[in-house]
Amino acid sequence: MRFLHTADWHIGKKLHGFDLVEEQQDAYEQIKKIAVDEQVDAVVIAGDLYDRSVPNETSVNQLGNMLVDLNLKHHFPLLAISGNHDSAPRLRTGSSWFKATDFYLNTKLSQALTPVEFPDTQFFLLPYFEPFEARQYFKDDKIRTVQAAMVKIVAAMRAQFDPAKKHVLVAHFFAAGSSHVDSETQVMVGGLNAIPVDDLADFDYVALGHLHGKDALHADRVRYSGSPLKFSVSEANQQKGVWIVDTDPFKLTFKPLKPLRDVRVLTGAFEDLTSPEFYKKQAVNDYLSIQLTDQRVIPNVMQALRDVYPNVIELERVGGPVATGDELxxxxxxxxxxxxxxxxxxxxxxxxxxxxxxxxxxxxxxxxxxxx
Amino acid sequence: MRFLHTADWHIGKKLHGFDLVEEQQDAYEQIKKIAVDEQVDAVVIAGDLYDRSVPNETSVNQLGNMLVDLNLKHHFPLLAISGNHDSAPRLRTGSSWFKATDFYLNTKLSQALTPVEFPDTQFFLLPYFEPFEARQYFKDDKIRTVQAAMVKIVAAMRAQFDPAKKHVLVAHFFAAGSSHVDSETQVMVGGLNAIPVDDLADFDYVALGHLHGKDALHADRVRYSGSPLKFSVSEANQQKGVWIVDTDPFKLTFKPLKPLRDVRVLTGAFEDLTSPEFYKKQAVNDYLSIQLTDQRVIPNVMQALRDVYPNVIELERVGGPVATGDELxxxxxxxxxxxxxxxxxxxxxxxxxxxxxxxxxxxxxxxxxxxx
Structure with missing residues (x-):
């Protein structure tokens, strides 16, 4: 079978105060078009559908309409889990009715151990969970970490494996050895709350959510899809998109998404950045982190930049200290x-x-x- | 056909700081038992399912489980609308999937004009709305009041009437001439945001929500069901329950609900109320408004009363001014x-x-x- 793997939609997220409703809708339409064009048999959303546990009404409407469109209008089976940003109880509202149209939305650890069956593939949908939930579920007080829990969870899943089928895990956690960007620091994720990739070797594919870059982890069959949008300047250099996964024979294809308004870093002198010869060649409505090389005081600099680039989200001086002190x-x-x-x-x-x-x-x- | 009419569940409501989760669950179980025993063909919930536009996770779980139980487990068709306490966008989460199992949850004015069809009855489910929604829907700037809107709405509904069937309106508003209790003052509801009962004469029955007492309005076929629980001391004397409505021949039967913990007013002298001979005959766990007839200073009076009656919600002196001043x-x-x-x-x-x-x-x- 063939499915689309996406994650981390974070509906409702703002970028430095800017609302991303239009960008989200645009990215969604592209994802849907890919699903239609590629004739996928299912769409996987690996957690963090919302950005907040209590999304506002606009976000509730927007995500609701997307899910109706994918599942009820376009009849794609949906395989989704709650992430750490979602409120599991709120997200599961109505989910008991969704199964009738092959929309599986798992928000409890216990649900993960019953696979969703397709003719040639079993999907195990494991929502984001905390160690205490695993302790309660397995009645085992020794489970203190997500890593320890996963050993038990994978064993329980393996007991459900149909040997005639492929086995896909959908989950939302840190995979050990993955890296994520936070501003300019690359952070390597490890420790007892990160899951070693070797512990996931029983699955034919692991569709992850949590980290926002598709290249956060380098493993053939354990993948982050990344988010559909760039949600911070630290993601400016990431190519966003979704995976198309064929299970048999196994094949992985990345489908890029084109941002409605990109998040970019723009470096230069104030004079240059604000001269028509320069900015007329720019997508001036992009979300810009502007890195000024000037050292002099520039009066009303933010307003002057926003007259040209309305969506400046960050302004930094990279030419050394501004000369205010010396002049004064x-x-x-x-x-x-x-x-x-x-x-x-x-x-x-x-x-x-x-x-x-x-x-x-x-x-x-x-x-x-x-x-x- | 026969249906059950209830409203104003207000899931999540607190009574003077006391959580009503157990009381709500108990009342729900009674309502379900009545629906089963009376073999109703549908259950009507006329708005204010939640108490707040942003209910907490406990409330989301509780109402969610009730609706699953009624519709998916017991297979009752559900006919529900949003009330003024509900957030329409939040409440309608998942509602596109509900119709497949005859659960109709209307949260938009436009939905009200397409009846839900039963073999012998048409239901028009009109959610709580503001005049501006009617102005937009009818593209008529002259609509400034709910009353003016209702004239148009009823006309549009009448155009959908199947003369071979009975016609039921489910709505959430003030009916003109109804009264509601607020503390000890009876307030008569009138004015341009109240709907004259005569404007509703085309319907065989109007199942209303909004006011919490079944006797708020005296009209044969326009009825408030009232809430399943007493939500304030001002409701202490109301008999809570639900209506069983037969449409043909028309018959209305009130089915009382027995409170798990009642809301009552208890009047007497401190000595008497706290003497075992008296309180041993009392349901001491009821939610009590205690009206003390004493005039003297009683040290730690609230704690002393709560030692006997743990759920005191109100304490008043009704024997005249307490003699603190004189004694001092x-x-x-x-x-x-x-x-x-x-x-x-x-x-x-x-x-x-x-x-x-x-x-x-x-x-x-x-x-x-x-x-x-």
Whole structure:
């Protein structure tokens, strides 16, 4: 059989305060088109459907409509699990009715041990879980880590294996040895709450969610799909997309998604970035982390950049320290307050105080002196 | 056909801080038993399934399990609408799948105009709505009130009437001329956001939700079912229950519900209420509004009452003003602070300060004097 593997939709997530409703909808439409074009037999969503345990009404509507569209309109079987960002009780609302149309949404550890059966493949849908849930389920107080729990869970799944079929695990956790980006630091994931890839060797494929980059882990048959959208500047260099998985013979194909508005880093001098010759060749509506190489003070710099690039999400100086300190040092501290203000204003705005502004400043200073 | 009419479950509601999870479950089990015993063809829930637009996870689980039980386990068709306490987008999660098992959950005005068809009856399920929704739906800016909207809505419903069938409206609003209790004041509901009963004359029955007492309105075929539980002391004298409605020939039967813990008013003197001869004959776990007839100061009165009645939700003095003021007036204000404290302590606790307490008090007074 053939299925589509996606994860980490994080419906409702904001990017530095910007709403991503349109981007989410656009990415969804691309995913659906891939599912249709590739004639997949099922769509797997490996957790974190929502960004928050209590999504707002817009998010509830948006995800709800996507699931109705995929399952009820396009008749794709859906295989989904709750992730650490989802509230399991909220996400499972209505799920008892979903099975009738082959929509399997697992939110409890216990559900993972009964496979969803396709003619040639068994799917084990393991939601995100905490060690205490495994302790309760297996009545084993010695289970203190996700890793210890997984040994028991995999053994219980193996007991359900139909040898005539392929076996796919859908899960939401850290795989040991995977890496994720957090700003510019690559973090290697290890320790007792990460699952060694070797422990998953019994499965023909493991469809993971949790990390947002498809290259977070380098294993042939244990894969993160990554998120459909870039959710932070640290993901700017990731190619987002979904996997198309053929189970027999096994074949894995990555299908890229094209962002409606990309998340990019733009580096340069203020003069260059704001000159029409440059920005007319830019997708100015992208979400931009702007790295300015200038060292000088630039008045109202954020507003000036946003006049050209409305969706600036981050502004950093990468040309060394801004020269504010040095310039201020040239101001004689023995000047009277009015003269000091005059000089400071001119340095930061490149214009002297107007007569009206001088009057306001003088009145304010007089009031301040009186209060002494 | 025969159906059960209930409403205003308010799952998640608290009574003066007390959780009602057990009471809700108990009332639900009684409602289900009535539906089974009476062999009803459908269960109507006329809005306010939840108490809050964002119910907590316990409430989501509880209502979810009730609906699964009624519809998927006991195979009752369900006819439900959102009320003013429900978030329509949240409540409708999954509802596109529900229809397959005859569970109709309407949360949009537009859905109300397509009847749910039974062999001999048409149900029009009208969710709670605001005038602006009717303005948008009918593209008529003159609709400023619920009453004006209802004239249009009823006309549109009438256009769908099958003359061979009976016609039932399920709705959640104020019916003009109905009354509701708020503490001891009976409030008559009228005005432009109340619906005149005469405007509903085309229906064979109108199953209403919104008001919590079945006797809020006196009309033969327009009825509030009331809530399954008493949700405030002002509802203490209401008999809670559900209606069993036969459509042809028309017949209405009230089926009372027995509260797990009742909400009651208990009036008497402290001595009497806390004497074993009295309270041993009481259901001491009921939620009680205690109306004390005493006028004297009673030390730690709430704790003393809760030792006997753990679920006191309200304490009022109905014997006239408590005599604190008068008694304090007998204390000579010219006494020194230590003597004043001594007298006050004895008056309120009926015991003098012990030696140890006297020492503590003196130390505290000395410290206070030092700080002067």
């Amino acid at each position: 040092a040239t101001i004689d501290p023995h000047l009277d307050p009015m003269e000091l203000m005059d000089q400071f204003f001119e340095q930061t705005t490149d214009a002297p105080l107007t007569d009206q502004q001088q009057k306001w400043a003088q009145t304010a200073l007089q009031l301040a002196n009186k209060e002494d | 007036a007998t204390i000579d204000p010219h006494l020194d602070p230590m003597e004043l404290m001594d007298q006050f302590f004895e008056q309120t606790t009926d015991a003098p300060l012990t030696d140890q307490q006297q020492k503590w008090a003196q130390t505290a007074l000395q410290l206070a004097n030092k700080e002067d």
